Amino acid sequence: MHGSQLRVAYQGVPGAYSEAAAGKAYPKCEAIPCDQFEVAFQAVELWIADRAVLPVENSLGGSIHRNYDLLLRHRLHIVGEVQLPVHHCLMALPGVRKEYITRVISHPQALAQCEHTLTKLGLQAAREAVDDTAGAAEYIAANNLRDTAAIASARAAELYGMQILADGIQDDCGNVTRFVMLAREPIIPRTDRPFKTSIVFAHDKGTSVLFKVLSAFAFRNINLTKIESRPHRNRPIRLVDDANVGTAKHFEYLFYVDFEASMAEVRAQNALAEVQEFASFLRVLGSYPMDMTPWSPSGGD
Ligand SMILES: O=C(O)C(=O)C[C@]1(C(=O)O)C=C[C@@H](O)C=C1
Numbered sequence: 001m002h003g004s005q006l007r008v009a010y011q012g013v014p015g016a017y018s019e020a021a022a023g024k025a026y027p028k029c030e031a032i033p034c035d036q037f038e039v040a041f042q043a044v045e046l047w048i049a050d051r052a053v054l055p056v057e058n059s060l061g062g063s064i065h066r067n068y069d070l071l072l073r074h075r076l077h078i079v080g081e082v083q084l085p086v087h088h089c090l091m092a093l094p095g096v097r098k099e100y101i102t103r104v105i106s107h108p109q110a111l112a113q114c115e116h117t118l119t120k121l122g123l124q125a126a127r128e129a130v131d132d133t134a135g136a137a138e139y140i141a142a143n144n145l146r147d148t149a150a151i152a153s154a155r156a157a158e159l160y161g162m163q164i165l166a167d168g169i170q171d172d173c174g175n176v177t178r179f180v181m182l183a184r185e186p187i188i189p190r191t192d193r194p195f196k197t198s199i200v201f202a203h204d205k206g207t208s209v210l211f212k213v214l215s216a217f218a219f220r221n222i223n224l225t226k227i228e229s230r231p232h233r234n235r236p237i238r239l240v241d242d243a244n245v246g247t248a249k250h251f252e253y254l255f256y257v258d259f260e261a262s263m264a265e266v267r268a269q270n271a272l273a274e275v276q277e278f279a280s281f282l283r284v285l286g287s288y289p290m291d292m293t294p295w296s297p298s299g300g301d
Pocket residue numbers: 011012015016017018019055058064086107109110131132133134177
């Protein structure tokens with residue numbers, strides 16, 4: 001459970017929040033940096049790593065859509081989640097003053113989470129997206145860029161010899177990113193602690209089908225914690241012909257739903273049996289213990 005000897009792949013370089021998430025989920029693990037999320041998935045598929053840790057949503061920046069698409073494209077299973085308080089710092093090379101900064105670089109999520117604060121700080125700087133927060137700090141240090149600042153964790157500042165110009169620059173102090181942990185095999189769902197289940201489905205043709213699907217959970221008092229829609233890339237458009245008025249083009253969606261129940265519970269099994277009736281496609285991405293860590297907005301990195 002503490003993850004000793006577990007190899008956990010994450011996207012980014014040391015000091016990235018995903019590395020901190022790996023450490024929170026599996027305190028004694030060996031965290032393996034990967035330059036892309038796709039590589040982290042492959043590391044697990046090829047037995048180079050035992051788990052991958054994947055950010056899926058942030059309380060300020062919203063869903064990380066690409067990672068939802070990756071969950072579907074690969075056959076890994078969600079075996080856990082962690083919610084990590086994300087505390088951002090603005091950093092530059094030692095001696096650089098705020099007035100010299102013409103560019104701020106970071107992961108797009110981090111830029112989005114600090115948008116208002118960056119404006120309030122009065123920086124006349126262009127924002128530029130890079131692959132990960134700590135990688136932004138590393139890049140500035142490696143290239144001795146004296147006109148560029150990064151948004152990253154305090155640990156990244158320490159690792160890459162950067163000086164913190166402003167601390168806690170996320171637009172809300174309760175900034176939290178939710179990560180899921182992925183493995184080759186699912187875990188056996190239990191009922192002795194709170195579990196969450198994540199599914200993805202496409203609904204069939206018909207009237208109010210999404211309403212019918214979601215009521216399968218409501219009637220059983222199963223709480224939904226998240227719903228996300230993404231383009232159905234195998235069948236993106238459905239044409240509906242009407243001889244009188246022409247052809248309507250309906251976009252087709254995949255729906256990702258998280259609900260608070262374990263697949264070991266009969267009510268969850270019955271709800272999914274009902275969903276199946278209205279779905280052209282249904283996959284359980286995982287049934288896993290919920291992160292019940294007590295709330296501390298100032299904690300984390
Ligand atoms: O760049 C990093 O440090 C990451 O771990 C990625 C990531 C993300 O994808 O949302 C993780 C947490 C923060 O929300 C910002 C960036």
